[in-house]
Amino acid sequence: MSYNWTTCSLDIKEFVIQLLTKTKEIIKDNFIxxxxxxxxxxxxxxxxxxxxxxxxxxxxxxxxGTKRRLAKLFLTHSKNQYPLEVSILNRGQLNEFEHPCPFDLHFSEFWRERYEEELSLQTYEFLTGEVRKDPDLAAHITIINKRGICIEGKPIVEVFPLIPKSYFISSIVGDFNDCLENILENPVYCTLNLIRVYWYLREKVISSKQEAGNWGLTSLPTEMSHTLHKVIYNYSNKMDCYNFEKGEFLFIKNFFANNVGELLTN
Known part of the structure; x- marks a missing residue:
């Protein structure tokens, strides 16, 4: 079973609101x-x-000092119930947007060990080093502008710039190429991401992974249907409900590599 912010459980909403409250306690008047x-x-x-x-x-x-406290908060909060992916940007980085976009702080489970090591050793090189940039932010901000939700603060339209289409395409194509390479290791995530990139390039639809999967069932070649049914079921339920064979993804990988390549050159 899958949800959105309106239909999700009280536990999920309380998890998000608790993170918001603790974040504001750290950021104080700097919060937008x-x-x-x-x-x-x-x-x-x-x-x-x-x-x-x-x-x-x-x-x-x-x-x-604020970065250190936020890193500790995210380490504690993430995976307590649900994993987090958090990016913190300041007004200047948004008002003078560039691609890839610089950011003040980023956390995801991918970086957990690095943060834990730095905080335990009190080195903080990763928190205080050179300015880092994230090409994914062009896609994230586009999605916020189109379908994001303001939980608290200034309205989205007052905070986020409109992202040039070329930046958005660059961002999603980077993820698309990663998914082509890693589809056998992460078949559910990668298959659904390949579909939504293809759908956007073909029809300019910005979709969730679930929406892309459902669209794929009715719009993509029937040779994919059996695998797509399993992918969508795993995504909406538990990831290991169905197993996959390597051969199932050869057609899918070749289809998207060829068709997205044509859409990008036209």
């Missing part, structure tokens, strides 16, 4: 807004496997 994107905003959130995707906006850049 707290915004949802991804599956919890668009639909398709699976409590068994989905991340909660958040962008937090501040007025000024974060001080080092």
């Amino acid at each position: 807004g707290f915004y949802l994107h991804g599956s919890l905003a668009m639909g398709g959130f699976n409590p068994h496997s989905s991340d909660i995707d958040i962008i937090i906006v501040t007025d000024e850049s974060l001080e080092i």
Whole structure:
């Protein structure tokens, strides 16, 4: 069973609101807004496997001490019930948007070990080092503008710039290429992402992974149907309900590589 912010359980909402409250206690008057994107905003959130995707906006850049406290908060909060993916940007980074976009702080489970090591050793190189940039932010901000949710703070239209289409395409194509390479290791996530990139390039539809999967069942070649049914079921329920064979994804991989390549060159 999958959900969005309106239909999700009280536990999920309390998890998000608790994170918001603790984040504001750390950021204080520097806080501008707290915004949802991804599956919890668009639909398709699976409590068994989905991340909660958040962008937090501040007025000024974060001080080092504030970054440390936020990193500790995210380490404690993430996977307590649900994994987090959080990016923190300041107003200047949004007002003078560039691609890839710089950010003040990013957390996801991918970075957990690095943060834990730095905080335990009190080195903080990853928190205080050079300015880092994230090409995915062009896609995240586009989705916030189209389908995001402001949980608290200034309205989305007042905070986020409109992202040039070329930046958005660059962002999603980067993820598309990663998914082509990793479809056998992560078949559910990668298959659904391949579909939604193809759907956007073909019809300019910005979709959730679940919406893309449902569209794929009725719009993609029937040779994919059996595998897509399993992918969508795993995504909406528990990821290991169905197993896959390597051969199932050869046609899918070749189809999207060829067709997306043609759409990008036309």
